[in-house]
Amino acid sequence: MTNNIQVTKKNPAYHLKNIQHYYGNTKVLDIDDLKIEKGSITGLIGPNGSGKSTLLKLLAFAQKPTRGQIFYKGRMELPFSTSIRSKISLLTQKPYLLKRTVFENIAYGLKIRNEKNNLEQRIKKALLNVGLDYQNFTKRFWHELSGGEAQRVAMAARLILKPEVLLLDEPIASVDIESAGLIRQASLNARKNWGTTLVIASHDLQWLYSICDHQLSIFKGNIFSTGVENIITGPFEKSDQKTLIKKLEDGQIITLNAPSQNACTAIIRKKNMVINLEKQSGNGHINQLSGHITSMLLEKKSETIMATISIHDLSLIVLLSPDQISGLDLYPGKKVILTFHSHDVEWI
Amino acid sequence: MDFIVAGFIKAIELLISCDSATWTAVWATIKVSTGSMLLSIGAGLPCGFLLGYFDFKGKKHLRTILDTMLALPTVFIGLAVYAFISRQGPLGELGLLFTLTGIAIGQTILAFPIVTAITATTIENIDHDLKLTLVSLGAGRRNIIATCLWEVRYGILAAAVTAYGRVLTEVGISMMVGGNIKYHTRTITTAIALETNKGLFADGIALGLVLIMIAFIVNLSLSFLRKQ
Numbered sequence: 193m194t195n196n197i198q199v200t201k202k203n204p205a206y207h208l209k210n211i212q213h214y215y216g217n218t219k220v221l222d223i224d225d226l227k228i229e230k231g232s233i234t235g236l237i238g239p240n241g242s243g244k245s246t247l248l249k250l251l252a253f254a255q256k257p258t259r260g261q262i263f264y265k266g267r268m269e270l271p272f273s274t275s276i277r278s279k280i281s282l283l284t285q286k287p288y289l290l291k292r293t294v295f296e297n298i299a300y301g302l303k304i305r306n307e308k309n310n311l312e313q314r315i316k317k318a319l320l321n322v323g324l325d326y327q328n329f330t331k332r333f334w335h336e337l338s339g340g341e342a343q344r345v346a347m348a349a350r351l352i353l354k355p356e357v358l359l360l361d362e363p364i365a366s367v368d369i370e371s372a373g374l375i376r377q378a379s380l381n382a383r384k385n386w387g388t389t390l391v392i393a394s395h396d397l398q399w400l401y402s403i404c405d406h407q408l409s410i411f412k413g414n415i416f417s418t419g420v421e422n423i424i425t426g427p428f429e430k431s432d433q434k435t436l437i438k439k440l441e442d443g444q445i446i447t448l449n450a451p452s453q454n455a456c457t458a459i460i461r462k463k464n465m466v467i468n469l470e471k472q473s474g475n476g477h478i479n480q481l482s483g484h485i486t487s488m489l490l491e492k493k494s495e496t497i498m499a500t501i502s503i504h505d506l507s508l509i510v511l512l513s514p515d516q517i518s519g520l521d522l523y524p525g526k527k528v529i530l531t532f533h534s535h536d537v538e539w540i
Numbered sequence: 541m542d543f544i545v546a547g548f549i550k551a552i553e554l555l556i557s558c559d560s561a562t563w564t565a566v567w568a569t570i571k572v573s574t575g576s577m578l579l580s581i582g583a584g585l586p587c588g589f590l591l592g593y594f595d596f597k598g599k600k601h602l603r604t605i606l607d608t609m610l611a612l613p614t615v616f617i618g619l620a621v622y623a624f625i626s627r628q629g630p631l632g633e634l635g636l637l638f639t640l641t642g643i644a645i646g647q648t649i650l651a652f653p654i655v656t657a658i659t660a661t662t663i664e665n666i667d668h669d670l671k672l673t674l675v676s677l678g679a680g681r682r683n684i685i686a687t688c689l690w691e692v693r694y695g696i697l698a699a700a701v702t703a704y705g706r707v708l709t710e711v712g713i714s715m716m717v718g719g720n721i722k723y724h725t726r727t728i729t730t731a732i733a734l735e736t737n738k739g740l741f742a743d744g745i746a747l748g749l750v751l752i753m754i755a756f757i758v759n760l761s762l763s764f765l766r767k768q
Contacts, residue, residue, distance in 0.1 A: 249672070254675045254676065272675060274680065277675065277679075278678035281676050283676070284672055284673065284676075287669075288667055288670050288672075288673040300677055301677040301678055304679055304680070304683045305678060346673075349677065350676070350677070353677070353678065359676075
């Protein structure tokens with residue numbers, strides 16, 4: 193299936209245009225324009241039910257979006273299309289293993305491609321890639337594996353296919369630290385050896401930031417290409433016609449400019465947040481919230497540090513430069529004042 | 541109580557002595573049940589797959605009709621088949637009345653909804669992630685269908701065993717369509733009914749034992765296949 197977009201080397205791996213997807217009457221995805229570059233590793237961050245798995249299914253062409261078009265390398269493709277089904281592989285959150293042995297599970301993809309040469313050696317290598325021993329595992333049946341082992345066998349079954357695109361949905365949700373490291377390494381190797389484009393959804397920010405070139409955050413089906421952003425959910429109270437407030441249980445109040453239309457979730461970009469050590473004098477439109485730093489994460493590409501500030505039961509993120517960290521002597525556990533303007537809010 | 545014990549002894553004697561009337565009924569039973577099972581599986585398996593795998597308009601109504609057919613009385617099927625294949629019936633010229641083929645047709649009608657309904661339910665219950673997994677491993681439509689069927693092979697086996705049990709033990713169709721003709725269309729179940737009516741309990745028990753043995757061997761073979 194082709195359309196008028198020319199296939200050139202410059203085309204991204206994916207280009208999603210005006211995508212909307214519904215389950216019944218509920219909109220689960222709303223993406224105006226999204227490009228994913230070839231050979232990139234993209235992290236997908238978002239709470240449960242935000243639309244991560246649906247987006248991965250659309251990217252795997254296993255589902256048709258209700259509206260919009262998905263271009264793969266410049267060509268518009270439809271679900272289950274013959275031309276791409278052998279190029280893209282999706283590892284679901286709860287991987288399904290066929291009711292067969294580990295060997296047969298890993299060999300399945302190769303067999304349907306009629307690639308039966310050197311099967312044993314290739315399976316041995318694929319298992320080794322995910323840290324499983326060929327002798328111990330190859331003859332085991334699907335029901336003789338732990339959750340983590342099943343996850344790694346499923347990963348091996350995809351890696352052996354050397355896919356152009358590998359989509360991983362919570363690949364380390366049920367594995368230990370060592371396995372998470374192996375899956376990370378296997379993903380990086382896939383990109384290095386075969387130029388595989390990876391899109392990985394995970395709740396483990398630290399793991400995700402250690403592997404991804406960039407992150408997309410997704411909330412209620414909306415994509416934020418700047419990675420994790422601060423989400424403040426209601427209930428909000430009306431302070432005046434133009435202002436909403438959220439009262440935290442510890443007595444602190446967040447003041448936000450009211451949305452122009454019906455919306456119930458506030459997004460505050462992390463770039464608009466500032467850390468101070470003491471409260472500054474200011475007007476009522478500036479929020480100054482007292483909290484503690486709970487974690488600090490290095491964002492590889494920008495070499496900035498993403499600090500999470502816990503304000504009672506709310507976790508907010510702020511970007512800091514290494515100079516700010518050393519200048520303010522910041523460390524996890526330190527009490528800080530998080531400052532942001534009430535008009536720096538977007539509503540969805 | 542004595543006649544039951546005597547029945548068991550007689551049963552063993554009849555089987556060991558290769559009594560021709562007994563073995564003809566056994567052979568007729570095996571022939572018709574095998575024929576009807578092949579036909580009902582051949583038609584029921586793809587129909588069950590289509591019904592379970594795809595969503596289409598009228599699917600619910602079709603399931604209701606199929607579920608109703610599960611409870612069809614064998615005498616009603618016998619009557620309907622009789623009406624069709626009797627001399628005056630639309631298929632009378634085929635000469636199927638009082639033949640093993642006629643019985644097999646009736647038994648196929650009996651087994652078809654069982655195979656179809658259980659296969660459809662088995663397919664409907666397939667893990668949603670299976671299809672997604674197969675697609676993500678590059679499987680085409682044919683591979684997906686074949687692998688889905690293989691994944692639920694035990695469910696399909698259960699459908700076949702259930703249908704076989706019903707076919708093997710039915711009396712109504714064999715009696716009405718076959719006519720219970722000795723050495724010709726007499727099956728084990730019609731023979732048991734006849735012998736019991738005549739007061740020959742031993743013969744009836746002997747044939748009953750054979751019926752149980754056949755059912756046991758079939759289930760044992762399927763259980764062996766399952767382990768493989």
